[in-house]
Amino acid sequence: MNNNLKEEIIRTSGVNVLKCMRCGKCSGTCPSYGEMEYHPHQFVYMVEKGEIDKLMDSPSIYKCLSCFACVERCPRGVEPAKIVEAVRLAATRRQGGNHLTAEEIPCIVDDDTPGQLLVSAFRKYKK
Amino acid sequence: MSMNEFKPKIVAFCCNWCSYAGADLAGTNRLNYPADVKIIRVPCSCRVNPLFILRAFQRGADGVILCGCHPGDCHYTTGNYYARRRMTLLFSMLDYLGIEKERTRVEWVSAAEGAKFATVMNDFVKTVTELGENKRLEDLRCKK
């Protein structure tokens, strides 16, 4: 239980995790579900429980596509994607927390790679 | 008197059918609002004579709020419409006399809106507290 981190996540995400009624619709709709160790509904619950460290150390935070399907379909207006974003930011803001470096780019880029892809990836994975 | 200690005197007129019941519901749900608000029960918001409000300010009230049923939901069909019209006139006259518009208010609170009642009262008390003491209409002869 890490209360400081919990408060930080709640503040930066602007999400009220207590509104969650545990229906699991976010996880029922998540396109990245299969890639994740912790799933959207667990993100919400684990933030409520203060288990932020586990989330920050999990690769799940890099699997969210920010597609907002969970936000759109949540019947309680919880916005799980914003939680994932806040946890990921907390992780990448740590020293050495970057998930993507400029050195990796040449191996990724091909002739058609849109600039948009690299810009967004850096914004998501690097601080 | 410093601002911190200032406790406004606030008179709330509540109609028996909606707003008084809404105030009761706020109590039943244990929703806090400042003790500065004292409620007078009237059968309908249209029972509130402008004279009552003038009297309150004369006797040193710092704010007066009138609560009735939502438009269209008046127990007596049209009473709240009368009240709304009368208060619009009265409040603009009071404003002219130097009683700030923020010291007077009309709100619609239904019997089911306990939470709204508490929110409205908290907000009103905050507004009036920020305005400070009302001296404009106070009749000093009424003071002991």
Place this chain on the structure above:
Amino acid sequence: MTFSYYPGCTLKTKAKELDGYARRSAEALGITLDELADWQCCGGVYTTAKDEIATKLSSVRALMSAKKEGNALVTLCSACHNVIKQTKHELDTNDDMNLRASNYMGCNAREAADTEVIHYLEMLRDVVGFDKIKEKVVNPLTGRKIAAYYGCLLLRPGKTMQFDNPENPKIIEDFIRAIGATPVIYPMRNECCGGYITVKDAEAAKKNSTAVHESAAGFGADCIITACPLCRYNLIKAESPIPVIYFTELLAEALGVK
């Protein structure tokens, strides 16, 4: 009609055709697109965190210069549209964001939110009108079965984007009808292509994109259209059996300005 126009970085490089066809079509439809002089990259994705201000400033600047021009701002790339529209919404609703953005910019940032942001498709629907487009079509794409691919950025979050029904949109379908083709409705049209994850996990992105083009092809589409360069890239990388092109290309073709 004149609009300020925000092309975005990719439209200047890998997605020149998205931009070029859009400009030519607009001209044919009597719309002037006035490119903002000093636009900067939107950042590609909107950061939802409340304490991220700097990443949103380029959008604030774009909104501000459109306001100075006195025009509504037209966007074309789904990502730019999403970022700028969400930034506008944040300025409109979040005092803290306003204050901090104003401090960065040295002006009242809220004013930027006065600028109306419309996507090129919304411009076609609401300003030009699909009926009008139908009249201007010289080369109707009769018989073509086209799948509209919305992806996520245009539609969500629905309350902020106000673009269309996020679960059952019809704007691109109406567009397809206007240019004489037949729209193909398929359930994956508003699901994510995999987005930026392709950088770190190409397989995962491929899984998503494959589901999209399989669904479209399964319902008999002979082509997929999109407004997003990244969606197009991902779908093509996932070996879509049917072509994936920008919607502006079809528009230009139908208007005879390709």
Place this chain on the structure above:
Amino acid sequence: MQKIGVFVCHCGTNIAGTVDVKAVAEALGKEPGVVFSAEYPYMCSEAGQNLIKNAIKDYGLTGIVVCSCSPRMHEATFRKTAAAAGLNSYMVEIANIREQCSWIHKDIKVATEKAIVLGRTAIAKVALNTPLTASSSPVVKRALVIGGGIAGIQTALDIADAGYEVDIVEKEPTIGGKMAQIDKTFPTLDCAACILTPKMVDCAQNEKIHIYSYSEVESVKGFVGNFTVSIKKKARYVDETKCTGCGLCTEKCPMKKTPNLFNLGLDNRSAIYIPFAQAIPKVATIDADYCNMLKNGKCGVCSKVCAAGAIDYKQKDQIIEEKYGAIVVATGFNPIKLDGYDEFAYNESPDVVTSLELERLMNAAGPNGGTLLRPSDKTHPKTIVFVQCVGSRDTTDCGKPYCSKICCMYTAKHAMLIRDKYPDTEVYVFYIDVRTPGKNFDEFYRRAVEEYGVHYIKGMVGKVMPQPDGKLLVRAADLIMNEQVMINADMVVLAAAIEPDKTARPLATMLTASMDTNDFFTEAHPKLRPVESPTAGIFLSGVCQGPKDIPETVAQASAAAAKVIGLLAKDKLLSNPCVAHSDENLCNGCSSCERVCPYGAISYVDKEFRMPDRTTKIRRVASVNAAVCQGCGACTVACPSGAMDLSGFSNKQIMAEVDAICR
């Protein structure tokens, strides 16, 4: 000089916990006019009331103030107490130091101070109270039931059984409501029609019951015991008194492509129709939107084939005015529109249906004659997925924040019936919680799982994706397995939330009955007066008050009937004596009061007045009809000369209250 007694209640610790009741009693004892002051743990108890009675007698009290809970709770109690001790019951005032003091404040000092102010305000008021006597008005011995579903039917039957006349107003061409559309009922699985239609027939045959079908309430005037209601009989273009219900016209009508609303549009009917075989009244109705004769003046087939000559294309809406002593609201519910839930593909695929549509699809009188077939291709579905809570417990704009209460049980019923009739069909139910409180309810749900092998999965469906082969791919969460599941289904059934019927809101305005934010009617007390509206003479029956199943609806319907019977059994009602009265010496006859009175209670009379010089003069003055006046007080403020005043809430009394608060 008044002699006032003050009684401070502890209400256990409800008041005494945050208010120093001893200090309050002591402080109020010093107020002018107060000759007795006491506190007691429960003032409403018999001992507490005796304390009041004795004090009234011992001290010769002329007025009492009870500092206790809300007057809405116990004002009537203490008025009776006073009357029992020989004090006029309107010489009682309540200071609300519970709901409006002890329950909202935490600080004892603050709450005590406020309680004292509230107490002295009541004292200031009671000092100016005058004894009032209630007048009485007669009761019209007839009741109106609005809505002819199972709730309205049961209420009407019970009222009629007690010997009173009762009218049912039903907006559809037949009574029966939603229950008539349901196939089987839980938890016993008996057929809905088999238990409902006999009751419908009872209604039709009961001499005391009159059914206004295809009718709506236009306006309501009056008050408890004496309502005047205008009922609009919509033109059905068929003379009800002549039509025999033979159905020949419906067979011969050429407009066969009219959506069958009774089957929720799942099949078609003719433009002239009888909703279903057991309809009451069994009379044909013409759907004016589809009838060629009414639209274009061409056709007239039904008129030609009708041996009874009942068809009347020129029929007009008709307004009927009736008087009633009591009104029961039984307007019922509808499933919500699912336009906000396109992730479930309801608008996209005909094989995604609501639970009510499934009832029709499974019903022997439904579109498939009782065989469950997919609407799209009429094949037998092998895999069916049920989605619970579609729009219920949903705080977004398109949903309802409440639990619709009936869905868990009817879904278990559907699942069980399908598994029973088609054992080769796999049934999945996605649930958030299974809520089955009720007699034999949980056992019923468990039977679905344990005996019928229904797959219950805890989790919500995220998306339903129609596939090119006509299947429906369902993506959902299984929260217990912690995995995302994909099910290739043939049909998806959505348990849509229920909401009050759209006619309820305008009706509530007409009745001046209050509603909550979800448009359910508010009851007079959530626990103790569940079938009465706060507006006297208006009673609530069925789902219009909140979601409920059939057994609960019937229980509430009978309870409402009992309340109505209790009212109609009285010959006279004591009316509220807190009514307006005019000081004739001050009245200048300007008519301001007459114009604002919503009840027409004020009239003008010419009256002879003796002038100071011993001459007489005839002046026009206002006169209030106390039986009609409801005591709103609008006239008191409108009166420019201050002649009009309201008993019980007089200008002086309210001024005194203002003074006491501001002191």
